[in-house]
Amino acid sequence: MSRRLLVVIAAVLLVSVAVAGQTPAPARQTAPSSRQTTPVPKTATKSWAPPKTAWGDPDLQGTWTSDDSIGVPLQRPATIGERLVATDAEIAQREVNITRQSQADEQEFAAPNARAGTGPPGHWGERARRPSKQTSLIVDPPDGRIPALTAEGQKKQAEAAAARIGAGVGGRPAASWEDFTYYIRCITRGVTGSIFPVIYGNGAQIVQSPGYVTILHEMVHEARIIPLDGRPHAGPNIRTYMGDSRGHWEGNTLVIETTNFLADKTGIGLNGGGTPTSDALRLVERYSRTDANTINYEVTIDDPKTYTRPWKVAFPITQEPGYSLFEYACHEGNYAMVDMLSGARAEEKAAEEAAKQKK
């Protein structure tokens, strides 16, 4: 009864509710076989402005992927120097690699005498649709290489290299799950590891609400909740794998500052590899939507305990028709961990038996 009266009141006052935000343009219909290349990311030009949400924030919503940058190395080969843009020959080689990979993935049976891989099935793999022209994901320093480590950073790097076996790397059998990366253990890939392009699972879904941006990553089912209301960071004793994020708008660019990381866990690299970062790590990310289907992603990495200077990674993420995130129930399905550890114990037992035989 009172609700109907409220409706009448609204009508009498002739309140006009703002029309909901403009619908974003439909995703680009690019034929998979067309090999356009992705331009090197520039700062957002003033000629295109993103639509706004109904509450007036720039609208970055959608499902975005870093697929076009698959295959771009994090660090530039030293021989290339300060050139960020790949040559035609380097691009052609990248395209050959993509085609070769596609053909290998589509094989139904391993060739006779081939070493049967234990990698994922081919249909899991994602591909660049417009292969990137960048020579590296790192865009600063100008040589595209990770800056020198501090003494502490070098120590952490050496410890990590000695301790971690990683996936598919030869060497001694794993003593326990602690010998593997946080990704292989299905814990996390960290903030940058969750968006840097790898062979699959490169989706990032952005959902916005008044006062919040959420960024969901497929691996490992992360949900970054980013308040925009200017509240301070959590206290220094609240530390997490994904850090504590605070966002604000600079024009149409979403700027996210993240601190409060746990020390000595993931690094800055594909799947969270690289030198484990310290509790002083501070990330500043910028998300700039430059057209209906492209966001330029940029992250500045500042960890004075690990690196001698800040450095920057940048690449575009795009919307693609039919691309969506899937549930990545990593830990629930981590048969690989059981297989690798029981395999290690079996190898040890076989070695013991062989030693006994010799006596």
Next chain:
Amino acid sequence: MLVGVFDALFLAALSAAGQTSAPRLPRMPDGKPNLTGLWQALGTAYWDIQDHIAQPGPFFQLGAIGAIPPGQGIVEGNEIPYQPWAGQKKKENFVNRLTLDPEIKCYMPGVPRGTYMPFPFQIVESPQNIVIAYEYATANRVINMGKPREASVDTWMGTSNGHWEGDALVVDVTGLNGQSWLDRAGNFASENVHIVERYTLADPDHLNYEATIEDKTVFTRPWKISLPLYRRKEKNAQITEFKCVEFAEELIYGNLRKQTK
């Protein structure tokens, strides 16, 4: 003059309804209730969704901390209409819960268990999608508010399609894989379960939650749970992180650890 009309109508509404005005809910620009915020259930449904008394826990070394607290259930009618085989399976689940309960292994809690875990969850609502991010195990799901999409594959957190019925958010959940439980007492459903949730703001800080659970392969009829959810009101309340895999590794893989001699 318009203000005078408003006052007149407002007073008329008050006298007609014979009560204080309904609380003003937070709303999105399009008028829909805005559920964005940090929410958490109280009570002990996570132990047992039916009425339960206090009981000793599995480890006497923890004394009172390790005991199971009592609580009123959230099942309407307090009865879960299991088919005979399923009622038997529930009993077996309970007896073997230390080895069988997926929560102990830090597996994702599924729907509706995630709603009443002893951890908060963050709702982020946009017109096209509503994210529910559960602190427990970093489990999350996205409720599609556009044209409903079928589940393409069974998952731990299911496929959720939502729409508004007045001020109630109605969420249709299918595609659950049947591998999570409903509580720590061994209550369960199968991969054939179909859940319809309703989220209704009673006032800005209380979210009434209901879920109708239907599974023709497990229950003899649909049944319902309901409980209030409370907005976390601490200053700058935020979700933190309970990535519990590390706490379950020794349990799951411990027998495969290299033995030092």
